Amino acid sequence: MTDPTDRHYDREFVRSFFTSPTAVDGEDDSAKMLRRAAQLRGLEAPDVWVPDNEDATAPSMRDEGARNIAEVVSEHGADFPGEIHPRVVWHRDSPETRYRGFRHMLEIADPENGAVEHIDGFVIPEVGDLDDWKKADEFITIVETEHGLEPGSLSMSVIIESGEAELAMSDLRGELGNPSNNLERMFLLVDGEVDYTKDMRAMTPTGELPEWPELRHNTSRGASAAGLVAVDGPYDDIRDVTGYRGRMEANRAKGMTGIWSLTPGQVVEANTAPLPPEDGQWLLDDGSGEVELREENGRWAYTGDSLWIEETDDGYRFQAGAETRECDADGLREELLDRASYVPSMDDIVDSMEQFEAAKEAGTGAIAMTREATIEVDGVTVDIENDRMWDEATYQAAKTPITLFQDVYEHRPDQHDELAERYSEDVVERATAVGE
Amino acid sequence: MTDPTDRHYDREFVRSFFTSPTAVDGEDDSAKMLRRAAQLRGLEAPDVWVPDNEDATAPSMRDEGARNIAEVVSEHGADFPGEIHPRVVWHRDSPETRYRGFRHMLEIADPENGAVEHIDGFVIPEVGDLDDWKKADEFITIVETEHGLEPGSLSMSVIIESGEAELAMSDLRGELGNPSNNLERMFLLVDGEVDYTKDMRAMTPTGELPEWPELRHNTSRGASAAGLVAVDGPYDDIRDVTGYRGRMEANRAKGMTGIWSLTPGQVVEANTAPLPPEDGQWLLDDGSGEVELREENGRWAYTGDSLWIEETDDGYRFQAGAETRECDADGLREELLDRASYVPSMDDIVDSMEQFEAAKEAGTGAIAMTREATIEVDGVTVDIENDRMWDEATYQAAKTPITLFQDVYEHRPDQHDELAERYSEDVVERATAVGE
């Protein structure tokens, strides 16, 4: 009778998944990195913080790492604005590693260490088939029972880094609610492309990771079908902010909202990228791709050099790349309308939703939303007017970024000031109220 | 003993899937749109017409919509040249909606209303797991039984608009023929990208729908494995004919022949796009992509500006983009041959098939098909000759568009005149005879 797509965890969206080494050798305080991460606030603080007692921490330091997690979370956990999900060691092919991960969970979650009330769940890497996921689930069940915790209070997230784990996501939905497991505790499906690439034995000439579009689709779909949240793996080139943003935009088009972050700087990017922009932006497809127009005195000017317009005696000459056509004013308007598109701001989206809600209230099922602009190319200005029909389905689909915003607003009071500064108090207020 | 890939419905291919609102408020005749659609003929009439008692019709009008369907189909159904598959309401998460859809089916299929003999099946939107598909199948079984209809006479098509429905398609084949269901009635797998995007919580900057290539692959594969027909979802930008054609071409490369149509204009496009062209066309890859050459006096001229040829003292200078090479006449021929490709006309395909059939009859398993052309670039003309080996596998693969044409010809006599006009009587006659 329970529907697995009824998400029963707190956060509906996770934007950022930030890992920290749990114990660094050769420092006065081996927990230094943990302590620093635990004190991040606002946009620098991730939605999910992952004290990483696996790959980010040297094997010899992991017992100490587990103790560090307990200590630092016990001290700072109450004030940390995001959720806390330590990653422990695990491997589908190694019972020894699994048992070690179990003992680390037992220690981290021991109420005597004072951390468990701030621990939201555990992250299990290197899982295999669903039967392997069930072993981890069983260990967490035992941890809960041994320590007298509420059954299901610890969530479980997994890293997908093998072909068998990718396949397992297709069958997960059918296992949730099964009386012989507690997989309802599942929370995140996180891609781990480095180890996945190794497991698939894939190679690229430069050693860069493949894009793995199918894996990301399957992870997003698995999350959708099982009511979970999909998160993409680490983006190694920390300096490449443009690349990181591009990857997130591609991920969102797949329904994968979250991404791994390796630095507080990446956390800021990951926390802001999925939110609608402050200002709307017109784009023009000039043949080389969609380029941003520059707003100047109420006009949107094209400044690239792949598209030209020239006035002629009896109309206009329009050239895009190698193609040239003569047209009149209407033809020119049509041409630009076809090539133009608009990225709505938060304010625009809220506005459209409010309009549609009012129309629905008044008994109208579909309304046209009109957006106007003056576009300027080579000194020639053209007024265009873009109509889009909104019906219930459009409304529901357009709502996703607003639902995300509302989820952020509810769970991250520490970001309220930064959001108000970004969007204005008024827009924030309307955005939290619309569509309820 | 029955093979699910033996298609047991009438049409093997469906090019166009056209939806009409069933009841429009504020009109003298709320069934006006239905009545108009029911009278479409020829290329404007879809292969599958879908009186849409779900999203295209306001929720408050749907009971009236069900009555309208019965009335209009009873009046016009006998003369309608395509199949008729009303869409009823359904939702995997709402028993109330499912029961309403059941009652609408009961009403539409009631023999007293005179429509059911012209109704080919029902379209069920918003399905979830296969267990949900089985609920719809059971309701249709009851409708057939209650109304004394032939078991299995009503087909069932579903709209894939959730992650769980996408996953269900992988398991469908294994369920067909199972004695506890009647899923052999399955007909179309139709993608519904608007609601799928919402369900996957995907976002794009401009609000455009993502491309969802993996979904379309999985739908096409699911259809292939279960002997069904795959249909892509609506293409919203009705004015963008080039985009609609591009989408259909990409779909056909995935094995998805059909597409949703929102207007009679889109129906014409959808009905003609999968058929081979009237005339062959040479293409040349000039570095920027494959561009069409223009036929003039028996030569195929390149008119773009990304590729140049110049005669030199001892041969030719060939330039494509930034690359330049010196070559002799043979080198130039090779270069152009590598870059040229040919889009065969219906006549060409029939011709090649006839040649191969004759060769096979004479005991030859593989023959070379030669195609010649004179290509002109910057006034330099080059004769090229393209050989392609045809064996049984090539023949079978090349046959798909002809099989499609024959299917169209058999089931759509109302399009015979338009087809003869397009291809000539002779070509149509040979195309219907070849490969039988």
Add this chain to the structure above:
Amino acid sequence: MTDPTDRHYDREFVRSFFTSPTAVDGEDDSAKMLRRAAQLRGLEAPDVWVPDNEDATAPSMRDEGARNIAEVVSEHGADFPGEIHPRVVWHRDSPETRYRGFRHMLEIADPENGAVEHIDGFVIPEVGDLDDWKKADEFITIVETEHGLEPGSLSMSVIIESGEAELAMSDLRGELGNPSNNLERMFLLVDGEVDYTKDMRAMTPTGELPEWPELRHNTSRGASAAGLVAVDGPYDDIRDVTGYRGRMEANRAKGMTGIWSLTPGQVVEANTAPLPPEDGQWLLDDGSGEVELREENGRWAYTGDSLWIEETDDGYRFQAGAETRECDADGLREELLDRASYVPSMDDIVDSMEQFEAAKEAGTGAIAMTREATIEVDGVTVDIENDRMWDEATYQAAKTPITLFQDVYEHRPDQHDELAERYSEDVVERATAVGE
């Protein structure tokens, strides 16, 4: 207790899968092609040789083909440097075809014919569901039993050329080790795009095969999950070496290392493409894509025309496509560093691995690998220095091409001379020793 990903066959990688007709009509010696292929050596000899008693051989010649296989393999099999896997006839929809394939296997494997000790397994085309795979497996079990062969000594490879076979790969892992079958004998998953395209009823304007990226992903994933080897289908345009290499590069990024070869020339390409290059190569992204720089006197020169650098009074003007920026020396270095990437040679990879191993030995878990170059654009030279962090995961992922090389070196002594000539004795020696 057995893990299906423990590969229990001999070769871990298969680069080339070369098919030969088994009997050609109208020749003095109908086994001529077989005899010629059996005597290939070195880089021209494939890792897996497939006497093809299916599509490459006329139906009427296949009984003779089976006899030819036995005869030629009995004569030349002992000296053939690769594995030998004849393809027999099979079809999921035809019991008659399946029975014929069974009889051919019985004949080829009959010890009296002297070939079976050199036969490594059989290739089964046109499989359907897993239940169909099990029928082939059962026939091979009977062949082994009847002929007194070691159980499991004959491997089984399948050609994926239907939607149902593609789906079957997702479930294969769960069937391996099941006591009622012997599917542990599985070896290769080979895509067969010609018949797959027919089965999916896909069409392209020119008749070229679609790319089928999702199929290739699913095949690679299926192989990874079941401990098998993935091989791509035939590349028809034999003259198009660049296209063949491009396809193989794309395949490797999917984890699909092997490819079908139709000629000894393609075998050479397939055998060498997955091995690291002899020399390293810098690439520069000039906006049109990643282009190779040309090494001259220790500098790497850009010779394209999409990117310009000019010295100005107070720094540099940098232009890429339509974008221009002014910058100082540091800005210019950063710009080029962002755009540059390096394809490491075999020597480079071995070197990095050795460095990492030494560091690990000394107790360091991660080290920075630095790579320097002087890049020259329009006469302006810039020194760049690229740092990359290597940890255990990077090391493991980078190791794949070396593991492949070691597998080749172990199983193909006939290629040792050519490998030493390509890489030098020293590099080969270090490459075989590293990472053990």
